[in-house]
Amino acid sequence: MSMNHKIETLLSLLDEYKALGIAEQIDYNKFYLYSLITHSTAIEGSTVTEIENQLLFDEGITAKGRSLQEQMMNLDLKAAYEQSMKLAKAHADFSVDMLKGLSALVMKNTGGEYNTASGSFDSSKGELRLLGVTAGVGGSSYMNFRKVPAKLEEFCQYINSQRKELLSTDDAISKYRLSFEAHYQLVTIHPWVDGNGRMSRLVMNHLQYEFGLIPSKVVKDDKAEYIQSLMDAREQETLFPFYEFMFDEHIQNISKEIEAYKKSQAADLIKPVSDPINDISDPITERLYQAILKNNKLNYAEYGALLGVSEATIKRRLGELRKVGMIVRMGSNKSGYWEVVSLKDRKEEKV
Structure with missing residues (x-):
């Protein structure tokens, strides 16, 4: 499927999604958020399921067989998303302090202090890394930590200029592109020693919430393709592989939601009178x-x-x-x- 065809397909699905009123169901926003959180932490190794997170978030019931760190990871990401959504609703500008504040929430209970030759920093407080980071086994290193503060400031200025131009338009595709680009750029800068993936997906969703879009998620079953698309984009020095994956992923997820909704509606209609x-x-x-x-x-x-x-x-x-x-x-x-x-x-x- 060509990129133009993908875009046409996504726009058609978005129209159908809206016409069906799926987002108007009771507790839709809450459960969609729980799904975003569950899949984002699953990409980082969490085994907590959506139902287990629902029980954890709503009832305070911990999941049997899941580690405390896994469950704290999910609770922390929930707090970060809730703060992010408040900022998105207020159309707050991006800043380095804003990103550090969200990172502090993401890493609140799973981060810690690091002592390096260049100084000490605490990931649980959202502080930027003061050491090098390698991109996986055998991978190349991310940018030198000394360049991170300036690059992060540049990132914020760029996102602010782009989002302000798009806020007054109805161009959903350009808005999705900017959110995907923000995800890619932030994970490429890799500002923190840990939590970069969760933060990059959160920032992507932050922009989508601000734009009034259906937030996109990367489901855990597609983790390998997701990581490969990031690697391909980096190696080829073009965002196209990542754009292609993210549009495909969003099309797939929205299609499944529409299908599930239609089935649930049909089940309510076919109940026999004599039952x-x-x-x-x-x-x-x-x-x-x-x-x-x-x-x-x-x-x-x-x-x-x-x-x-x-x-x-x-x-x-x-x-x-x-x-x-x-x-x-x-x-x-x-x-x-x-x-x-x-x-x-x-x-x-x-x-």
Whole structure:
């Protein structure tokens, strides 16, 4: 697919996304933010899932089998995104101090102090690095740390001039391009000893929020292609490989969201009138049934978090669904799942 075709496809998807009203759903912004955070930390090695982050952020429930550092990484990035969104809403200018402040939030609980021949610095306070950094195993080094302050100041001035020109336009593609360029330039400068990837994706999303765009994310399954696109752009001294990856990634993610939304809407429309679920007057039980249709492998706490009710309530409502023959438990309580019984099977059982 040519770049022009990619752009036409993305614009078409953005129109469809808006027409469907996906962003107008209850808690859309919250859950989209949780997804951005989960995938951004996953790129850096976190194994915390979106559902686990929802429980962590909303209920303070820590995920079993996940390290404290992983969970603090996600909590810190959430705080950084919340501050970033406030700044974006206020159309605050970019500055070195602003970026250092966001980095301090990103690294608050996972950063630390470094002592080098050139002096000491603390990554948990957003302080710029005072030592060299290599780009992966066998990779070339990033720019000398002595050049970082001036380059970061130059970066802020450039982004400010570009964003102010674009704020008054409806050119979504140019706005996405600037956000992708900001991501690439910041990770290339590599101002900090750690957290550069998270900060670069945050700055990209910051601009997209300010422009009123659907924020783009790099899903963890595409990590290798993402890193390769950055390497290719750097080696070829052109942003094209990174632009190409990011547009493809955004098209893919928006397409999946549209498809999932359409399926969820269709599921609400095809429920048979004769289905016993219609005899259940309790709205929580019906919502639980719809949740099981979408994902039948969650536990009590996870279903509770999705519906905003307690585990005890989920247990009672599951009992109601089992009683009318809507679901059966397959496997053990720990590793099993809920099997939804089709209307045909339920009729045959009664014969």
